[in-house]
Amino acid sequence: MADPMRIRAQASGDKATVRVLMSHEMESGQRKDASGKIVPAWHIQNVTASLNGKPVFSCEWGPAVSKNPFLQFTVKGAKAGDKISVTWKDNKGDTRTDEATVS
């Protein structure tokens, strides 16, 4: 399994700001190595997040997102103690899910 994500979620009023740092090489598939061969694409394609089990966020990423991506978004109706779960899937089929509690 890939290295864990770091998730921080902070509630403020009825919203929570969620910050996620993902560990991933994010090869665009456009780089060439020293011998001139293309380094194959290897990057996250899907990120989804749920609040207490209910899906609240999803996005599709292409080759433009850089290595070790940082993602930040706000969720309405989140309060301290709620569970945020984030999942990513990459183009090789690898996936990773991590959870955090809203503080």
Added chain:
Amino acid sequence: MRMTLNAAAVAAMGLLLATGAALAQKTSTQAIEEYREMLQDGNPADLFEAKGEDLWKQKRGPRNASLEQCDLGKGPGVVKGVFVELPRYFADTGKVQDLESRLVTCMSSLQGIDPKAVTEAAWGRGERANATALATWVAAQSKGLAFNLPQSHAQERTMYEVGKRLFFQRGGAHDFACASCHGEDGKRVRLQDLPRLTGNPGDGIGFAAWPAYRVSSGQMWTMQHRLNDCYRQQRFPEPDYISDATVALGVYMGVNAKGAKSAVPTIKR
């Protein structure tokens, strides 16, 4: 979400410089500081810190042991505060060692890992990558503390003098020394401010800023990596990993930085 850093940074810089012209002229230093502020949140160094903590506690190597009994200068297993007192003299090895060479000592003596697995690996690979993660985590445990390297042992004082000689020694194809870039105030190379390292350059600067995550290469750079690249840029042969020369330079810079607060791990361009 962090898009292609180049496009976003150029757009942001363009916007900053454009608004700067309309108001009081913003210096390039201020613009760079704002760019760095934008990058602060979600420093990928956190990922290396987390990995380092796992590696410290994990049973590994032929001896199937963790590093939790490693003595980094304040007793076996003590991690908080050690970073700001390194390099220092160690009685068991009879030499002055920096953080990374001490980690290699512990990986060898406690875990049975061959030092060559670290010293001969490429940056970011294998046991070298593990040592980098460990160094990041250990250093982070001293964040905010002031540098206070010991100079009580004769070898520590000798290494300071060796480091000072190396700092000013000119050589290589361009006849550079460390001092060529880091010997005066107010110097800059392209867009990077160069701290004067012959004295205390201030909190979180110079010796107090590495290990750092380098956004442009997506790599975690320790002080060993920084010194290696400085020599490479001076067109010197690259120094051996954890060689005495690199440790001596660490003593020179670290003692000069006495009182400066560590900001490690930081984020760099």
